[in-house]
Every structure is written in structure tokens, then in C-alpha cells.
Amino acid sequence: MVAVQAHLGEGRVRIPTEPHKHARHWTVLLVRSLCWNIHLIDGHAPNIRRESVVQRILATLLILAGLGGIGYGVATATVLRESDTVVATATPSGDGTMVVTEPGVLGLVDDQVTVRATVPEGQKVTLALGSDVDVLGWVGDDPYDSVTGLSSWETLSVAPGTAAATEEEAADGEETDDAPAEKPASGPDPAGSDMWISEVSGETTVSLRWTEEPGRVVLLAAGVGKDAEAPTLELTWPRPVTTPYLWPGVLGGSFLLILGVFIAIGARRKKNRGNKGRTPSAVRTRQPDSELPRRDAVFEVDGEQSSPSAHEPGGGLPPALGDPVEGGTAVLPPASPARPGRGQAAQSTPEPEQDQTRSWGAPASFGGAAPITPPPAVEPAPGPVAAPAASIRGIRRRRGQGSGAPADPAQPPAQPTPFGGAAPARAPMAPGTPDPAQAAPPAAAASDKPMTRREMRMRDQAQRRAATGAMPTVPASEPEPEPEAEQPETPSSRAAAWRQTWGVTGNDGGN
Amino acid sequence: MKRTTTTRTTAVVATVLATGLLAGCAEELPTPKPEAPVAAAVVTQSQEREILDKVAEVVGKVEKSRDADSLAARLDGPALSIRETQLEVADARGDKEPLTDLAMEMQQVILPSDQDWPRSSFAITVQPKDLTTPVLMAFDQATARDQYKLWGWVRLLPGVTMPQFAEADLGSPAVPEDDESLKVTPEDAIKQYASVLTVDKDSKYAENFADDDLRQFFRDYGKLQVDAINKEECGGSFEVEYEPTKDPVKAVRTADGGALVLASMISQETITAKEEGCEIGPPTKTTKALWGDTEVSNVVEVNYEDMVAMYVPPKDSEDEISLVGYEHVPSSVSNG
Numbered sequence: 001m002v003a004v005q006a007h008l009g010e011g012r013v014r015i016p017t018e019p020h021k022h023a024r025h026w027t028v029l030l031v032r033s034l035c036w037n038i039h040l041i042d043g044h045a046p047n048i049r050r051e052s053v054v055q056r057i058l059a060t061l062l063i064l065a066g067l068g069g070i071g072y073g074v075a076t077a078t079v080l081r082e083s084d085t086v087v088a089t090a091t092p093s094g095d096g097t098m099v100v101t102e103p104g105v106l107g108l109v110d111d112q113v114t115v116r117a118t119v120p121e122g123q124k125v126t127l128a129l130g131s132d133v134d135v136l137g138w139v140g141d142d143p144y145d146s147v148t149g150l151s152s153w154e155t156l157s158v159a160p161g162t163a164a165a166t167e168e169e170a171a172d173g174e175e176t177d178d179a180p181a182e183k184p185a186s187g188p189d190p191a192g193s194d195m196w197i198s199e200v201s202g203e204t205t206v207s208l209r210w211t212e213e214p215g216r217v218v219l220l221a222a223g224v225g226k227d228a229e230a231p232t233l234e235l236t237w238p239r240p241v242t243t244p245y246l247w248p249g250v251l252g253g254s255f256l257l258i259l260g261v262f263i264a265i266g267a268r269r270k271k272n273r274g275n276k277g278r279t280p281s282a283v284r285t286r287q288p289d290s291e292l293p294r295r296d297a298v299f300e301v302d303g304e305q306s307s308p309s310a311h312e313p314g315g316g317l318p319p320a321l322g323d324p325v326e327g328g329t330a331v332l333p334p335a336s337p338a339r340p341g342r343g344q345a346a347q348s349t350p351e352p353e354q355d356q357t358r359s360w361g362a363p364a365s366f367g368g369a370a371p372i373t374p375p376p377a378v379e380p381a382p383g384p385v386a387a388p389a390a391s392i393r394g395i396r397r398r399r400g401q402g403s404g405a406p407a408d409p410a411q412p413p414a415q416p417t418p419f420g421g422a423a424p425a426r427a428p429m430a431p432g433t434p435d436p437a438q439a440a441p442p443a444a445a446a447s448d449k450p451m452t453r454r455e456m457r458m459r460d461q462a463q464r465r466a467a468t469g470a471m472p473t474v475p476a477s478e479p480e481p482e483p484e485a486e487q488p489e490t491p492s493s494r495a496a497a498w499r500q501t502w503g504v505t506g507n508d509g510g511n
Numbered sequence: 512m513k514r515t516t517t518t519r520t521t522a523v524v525a526t527v528l529a530t531g532l533l534a535g536c537a538e539e540l541p542t543p544k545p546e547a548p549v550a551a552a553v554v555t556q557s558q559e560r561e562i563l564d565k566v567a568e569v570v571g572k573v574e575k576s577r578d579a580d581s582l583a584a585r586l587d588g589p590a591l592s593i594r595e596t597q598l599e600v601a602d603a604r605g606d607k608e609p610l611t612d613l614a615m616e617m618q619q620v621i622l623p624s625d626q627d628w629p630r631s632s633f634a635i636t637v638q639p640k641d642l643t644t645p646v647l648m649a650f651d652q653a654t655a656r657d658q659y660k661l662w663g664w665v666r667l668l669p670g671v672t673m674p675q676f677a678e679a680d681l682g683s684p685a686v687p688e689d690d691e692s693l694k695v696t697p698e699d700a701i702k703q704y705a706s707v708l709t710v711d712k713d714s715k716y717a718e719n720f721a722d723d724d725l726r727q728f729f730r731d732y733g734k735l736q737v738d739a740i741n742k743e744e745c746g747g748s749f750e751v752e753y754e755p756t757k758d759p760v761k762a763v764r765t766a767d768g769g770a771l772v773l774a775s776m777i778s779q780e781t782i783t784a785k786e787e788g789c790e791i792g793p794p795t796k797t798t799k800a801l802w803g804d805t806e807v808s809n810v811v812e813v814n815y816e817d818m819v820a821m822y823v824p825p826k827d828s829e830d831e832i833s834l835v836g837y838e839h840v841p842s843s844v845s846n847g
Contacts, residue, residue, distance in 0.1 A: 065523060102543055102545065103543065103545030103546070104542075104543030104544050104545030104546075105543045107544075108541050108542075108543055109541055131553070132545075133553060133626045134553070134655065137626070137628065137655035138655040138656055140655060140656070148543070149540075149541075149542055149543050150540045150541065150542075151540075152540065153540065188656070190656075192658075193655075193656070193658065194554075194558065194561065194562045194565070194652070194658050194659045195554075195558070195655070197558075214546065215546065215551075216545050216546055216548060
């Protein structure tokens with residue numbers, strides 16, 4: 001989700017600034033298309049509200065999805081859990097009075113099987129278990145039905161049985177005395193034979209339990225007596241039921257749930273912060289609308305970013321955010337003005353969009369890539385537009401490990417890209433140059449504190465990511481100072497950069 | 512965003528659900544996987560035990576009730592005939608001495624491996640309480656829908672060494688009457704042995720057979736009778752004539768490729784006092800009981816029902832055919 005948000009943010013920014021470059025990435029295009037809708041929606045309303053609403057919706061959806069996932073996982077282990085037994089029925093074809101299972105059928109599903117045979121009311125039925133040889137020998141030349149296996153989970157496949165040659169011989173040899181007499185009119189009764197391992201006889205319905213043993217044990221079910229009919233067989237096996245979706249469902253659902261909760265918390269914090277900041281916002285409202293919304297957006301974003309970042313135990317970047325948290329709080333006041341600004345800032349529609357994207361970007365911060373955005377911070381001079389461009393670069397870098405990205409930022413950001421591998425020290429330098437004079441001083445101040453931490457992180461990251469070149473962390477440092485400056489215009493742009501630096505970068509990138 | 516999120520969520524949920532449902536349905540139907548048929552006895556030892564119990568129950572009941580008709584449920588062939596005779600004799604004598612102890616406590620069972628019918632199993636009892644020799648029993652299942660029945664038995668010779676058989680669980684194949692892999696086919700073995708028993712060393716088959724207790728018995732017994740008659744100077748003579756019955760010969764393969772052969776025979780011993788005026792009566796307690804009111808003459812003919820069990824070695828063996836056990840039950844007596 002985070003990644004998606006980041007992309008969306010980028011999309012917005014890019015479109016106005018440098019459509020061609022961005023267009024290269026098909027993914028970007030996709031993202032844009034998705035974002036456009038949002039733009040349209042968001043554009044009209046004030047940023048903060050939009051953001052919070054969207055966040056709420058997202059949070060709600062995530063929570064619902066999480067609960068749904070958990071529910072489904074649990075359901076698969078409970079309500080939706082498959083039956084513990086398999087019950088299959090064999091309906092005789094009507095030929096003969098006996099039904100014989102083929103070897104292996106009794107142990108088809110499980111070693112334990114319960115056999116139930118049913119004949120018309122009042123008739124006698126006998127179930128007998130014996131080796132296939134014995135059973136088929138007993139059946140001899142009489143017609144019978146053979147149960148050959150499962151045709152579905154509920155039905156057994158039945159086929160007319162064929163007497164084996166050996167049994168025919170045996171039958172010819174000696175059965176001529178007894179068997180023939182019984183065959184035609186009435187069903188012979190297998191009950192009592194020495195050969196049966198187990199047997200049971202009764203009227204109408206009898207059942208028999210059997211635990212599979214080595215050997216070829218088969219079942220003989222016979223309707224007995226005058227006008228006997230072949231019994232209907234019902235085999236019942238216990239079945240080990242697995243619940244493969246229980247834990248994936250619960251864990252996945254929990255993840256979504258937690259994610260949703262985080263977002264919800266983030267949204268609330270925004271609100272709170274926004275409320276706090278309203279007093280200052282009033283002040284700002286006096287200021288030009290266009291700027292105010294920017295600031296607001298930025299601040300909000302910062303606040304959000306900081307909070308989520310703090311929550312997130314994730315990559316090295318978040319720690320850097322630790323500083324930003326402070327900044328974030330500081331920033332918040334300006335954010336408040338944004339709200340009032342919103343209503344006024346109808347003109348500044350693009351800006352609010354950015355803000356929103358930024359706010360969204362906060363989640364994006366989760367992605368380590370965020371730092372890349374700092375290069376845009378350099379551009380802040382041009383205003384919000386420049387920032388987005390930088391963010392785009394960052395995105396590109398992330399995806400492609402942006403060789404192309406450096407080209408855009410080349411002006412100020414160019415340094416950051418190379419820095420990817422290089423030490424963070426340069427990064428602060430670079431930002432200073434590109435940034436407007438205002439930005440520079442604060443940047444320096446800010447850079448000092450963060451520098452050490454950042455440097456530490458940067459080095460670590462650099463070592464890790466060296467190849468990737470996603471150096472954004474460095475540029476991020478630059479923008480941070482800007483927010484401190486709090487100047488009306490610059491702060492907004494700087495704030496964006498600051499966010500970016502903070503790992504909000506993702507958000508910034510979104511911008 | 513809303514749309515996207517919703518769509519995504521929906522897609523995810525739908526995927527999960529679909530996967531779950533499909534997975535539920537995807538479980539393949541099991542197909543029967545029967546064990547391959549293995550070479551094993553078609554009667555398990557536990558089944559044999561039950562069979563023995565059932566037969567023993569019938570034998571025991573009849574021994575008390577003397578309802579010989581009930582024997583048919585579990586006795587067949589020579590065994591049924593001999594047991595009925597024993598019961599008659601026992602009735603005549605008023606004691607149980609003529610009744611062979613058929614307690615079915617077995618020290619060894621020889622189970623069939625042939626899937627076809629008739630099937631035969633054999634069993635050797637432990638030493639009976641009366642200190643007579645163990646009994647070798649043969650059981651027969653004529654058809655699949657018949658029960659196992661006691662078909663015949665012999666009392667083993669004292670000190671006889673039984674041939675080795677395949678393990679009971681594996682089962683021992685039956686040997687047909689005309690099996691050529693033996694020194695003599697089972698059918699011929701019985702015919703030859705009948706000859707040997709009849710004329711002893713004068714039989715042309717005598718060299719095929721090792722001397723045995725039964726032949727020695729007749730020599731001793733005959734000598735005893737003749738001596739007794741000669742003591743009276745009545746010119747006694749003693750003859751025995753054996754003859755196979757029409758009952759099938761049962762044979763089971765031994766571990767060495769030979770066969771244990773069981774067959775029923777009938778025999779008649781004739782004791783004659785040749786001198787004029789001499790009269791002789793039945794020689795034994797049993798024959799006396801059977802004799803009843805019959806007039807005494809110079810001849811006593813005693814008819815027997817016999818079972819013999821022989822070991823017939825494989826064709827290339829140096830061994831002789833040897834008697835393992837026999838049953839010799841007087842069935843009737845006449846004055847010639």
C-alpha cells in the first residue's frame with residue numbers, strides 16, 4: 001500500500017512538471033491514470049480533509065480486509081471446515097444380490113471405514129469381510145456388482161463384477177451341488193463362512209466397522225433370502241482435514257488490520273495536529289493562499305510522516321525521522337493554517353494535490369526509497385513543481401535504480417545521485433548550492449544535527465545500497481533545514497524537501 | 512485512491528476466497544491402491560484357530576451326545592466315517608477308549624497357499640493327555656461356500672520325525688494326486704503301500720518303503736494270533752489285506768520338495784483256524800464288542816477303516832517312502 005501511495009503522489013507532481021520523462025515509465029503512466037481520478041476528487045476540497053477522509057477510507061478498507069482475512073482463515077478451520085468424514089454410497093445396478101468392493105476400496109480414504117448396507121424393509125442382509133480371493137471365490141459364478149472406487153466424494157462407482165477364472169473352475173468343480181440350487185430364486189447367505197475376517201447379518205440395515213489391515217481385504221454385501229436385492233452400500237471414512245488457510249488468513253488479515261490501524265491513527269494525528277495548528281493557521285491564512293496550502297500540506301505531511309515513521313521499525317531511514325518528529329511537531333503549527341487556506345486556496349488546487357500526495361506520501365516513507373526525493377528539495381526554488389520532479393527522480397531511481405534520474409536533478413540534485421555511493425557530507429553541500437539563500441542557512445543549521453545521524457545512517461545505507469544508488473537520504477537532509485526556516489514560501493518548498501529527506505521522501509516523491 | 516484501494520482490496524479478497532474455494536474443490540479423488548497380491552497362506556493362523564475351535568466344538572458335543580448325525584457339519588470324508596465307527600464301537604464297548612482324542616490344541620499348522628478349491632490344511636496336535644502320540648489332522652474346504660471340515664487324521668508314529676514344511680504364514684501348496692515330482696505319485700504311493708501292508712516283504716514295491724511300525728505291528732500281531740491258535744494245534748493263519756478307498760489322496764508339499772500324503776484305506780484281517788473242529792472268537796475287546804451274538808466259527812474277519820500318512824520324498828531323493836502315522840479302526844467283525 002505504501003508503495004502505491006508513493007507512486008500516486010509522484011504521478012501528480014510529474015504530470016504538471018515533466019510529463020515526457022515520466023511518461024517513459026509505463027508504471028508511472030499507470031500510476032498517473034490512477035492518480036488523476038484522485039486529483040479530480042481531491043483538487044476541489046481542502047487538502048487536509050481530503051487526506052484524512054481518504055486515509056480513513058483506506059484504513060477502514062484495510063481493517064475490513066484484515067478482519068475479513070482473519071475471519072476467512074478462521075472460517076476455513078471452523079464453519080467452512082470440510083467434513084471430518086467422507087460418506088460415499090454405492091447403488092447396485094440391480095443385477096444379482098451381492099455387492100463386492102475391489103481391493104483397496106475399503107481403505108480408499110482412511111484405514112478406518114464404517115460400512116452400512118441397506119436392503120428393503122424386512123429383508124436380511126449380510127456383510128462380510130474377507131480376502132478378495134475368498135470373497136470372489138464365494139461369490140463364484142453368481143452375478144454381482146463390483147465397487148471400483150469413488151466417482152465423486154459422495155458416490156461410489158459400481159460396475160458389474162466378473163468372475164475370475166479360478167473361481168469359475170472351483171465353482172464348476174464342486175459348487176454344482178449346493179450353489180446352483182440357491183442362486184436363481186434367493187440370495188445366498190455368506191454368513192458364517194470360515195473365511196470371513198469379520199461379518200454381520202441383520203434385517204434391513206447392518207453396519208460394520210473395519211480397520212484396514214495388510215492384505216487385500218474386500219467387502220461382500222449380500223441381500224439374503226427370497227427375492228433378495230443387492231444392498232445399497234454406504235462407506236464412511238474419517239478424513240484428516242487440513243486448514244491450510246487458517247494461519248495465512250489470520251496472519252495476512254492481521255497484517256492488513258494493523259496496517260489499517262496505523263493509517264487510522266495517522267489520520268487522527270493529522271486531525272489533532274491540524275486542530276492545534278489552526279491557531280497558527282489563522283495567521284497564515286492572512287498570508288497568500290497559494291503558499292499557505294503548500295505549507296499546510298507540507299506540515300501535515302511531515303507530521304504524518306514523522307508519526308508513521310516513528311511507528312515503523314523498518315529501514316534505517318526511519319531513525320533519521322526521529323529528528324523530523326521534532327521538526328514535525330514544530331511544523332505542525334504551520335499545517336493548521338493550511339486548513340483555513342484550503343477553502344481560500346481554490347486557486348492553488350495543484351498545490352493541495354501535492355499536499356495530499358504528500359500526506360499519502362507519509363505512508364510511502366515506509367519505503368526506504370523516500371530519501372531519494374531530497375534532490376527535489378534543491379529545486380524547491382521553482383516551487384512545488386520542482387519538488388515533484390525530484391520526487392520523480394527518486395522514484396525512478398528506486399525502480400530502475402535511476403540512472404536516468406540524475407539527469408533531471410542534474411542541477412542541484414545531480415550531486416545526490418552520485419552521492420548514492422558517496423558520503424553524506426557532499427549531500428548537504430549540494431543542497432546548499434541549489435537551494436535559495438534562505439534555504440541554505442537553515443539547511444546548514446539543520447544539517448549539522450542531522451548530519452551526524454544521517455551520516456551514520458547514510459554510510460550504513462550506502463554500504464548496503466551502494467549498488468542501488470538510492471542515495472536520497474543525503475538530499476533529504478538539506479530540505480529539513482528549510483522547514484525550520486518557516487518562511488512562508490520557502491518553508492513549503494523546503495518542507496517538501498524536508499519530508500523527503502525524512503523518509504517522508506516517499507511522500508515527497510509522491511509530490 | 513478510493514477506487515484503487517477498493518479495487519485492490521476487492522481483488523485481494525476475491526483472490527483469497529477463490530483460492531480457498533478452488534483449493535477445497537481441487538482435492539483429488541483417491542483411487543484404490545490395493546496391495547499387490549502376495550504369496551501367503553489363504554488361511555491365516557487366526558482363521559485356522561477359529562476353524563479348529565469350531566470343529567473341536569462339534570467333535571466335543573458329539574462325543575457327549577453321541578449324535579453322530581451332527582458330525583457332518585464339521586467332519587467329512589474318511590474322518591466322518593471313522594468317527595462314526597469309533598462312536599459305534601465306543602457305544603458297543605461302553606467306554607471312550609476307541610475314541611481318538613481329537614482335542615485341537617495344535618503344535619503346528621500347515622496352511623494352504625493355493626487359492627483354488629478344494630483347500631486343505633493340516634495340523635499336528637500336542638501330545639494328548641492319555642500319552643498317546645500326537646495326531647496329524649487334515650482339514651478340507653471342498654468349495655468356497657463350504658466350511659472347513661475335518662477330513663482325516665492319523666496318530667503319529669512314536670518317535671517319528673516330521674518333514675519340514677514352509678512357514679505357516681506362507682502356506683504350503685497342495686500336491687496333486689498324480690504329481691510326478693515325487694519318487695512316486697501320491698496315488699501310486701498309496702496303492703503300493705497297500706500292497707506292502709498286505710504282503711509285506713513279498714510286495715514288489717517293498718523296496719520303495721522303509722520298514723515301519725505298522726508293518727511290524729501286523730507281523731507281531733499276526734504272529735501272536737497264529738501262535739495262540741497253533742497252541743491249540745488248530746493250524747492258525749493270519750492275513751491282512753489292504754485296499755485304498757475311493758476317497759481322494761491328500762498331499763501337501765514339504766520344504767524339501769517331497770510331500771506328505773494322507774490317504775484312507777480299508778483293510779481286513781482274517782484269522783483262520785484251519786484244523787477241523789477248531790473255533791475261534793474275536794481276539795480283542797473291541798472286536799468282541801462288535802462280535803455280539805455272531806456264531807463262532809473257525810474264521811474271524813475283522814474289517815478296519817484306516818488312514819495312513821506317508822512322507823514321499825522328491826523324485827531324485829535317495830530316501831524311501833516312510834510311514835508317518837496311521838489310524839486303524841475296527842469297524843466290523845464277522846465269522847467269515
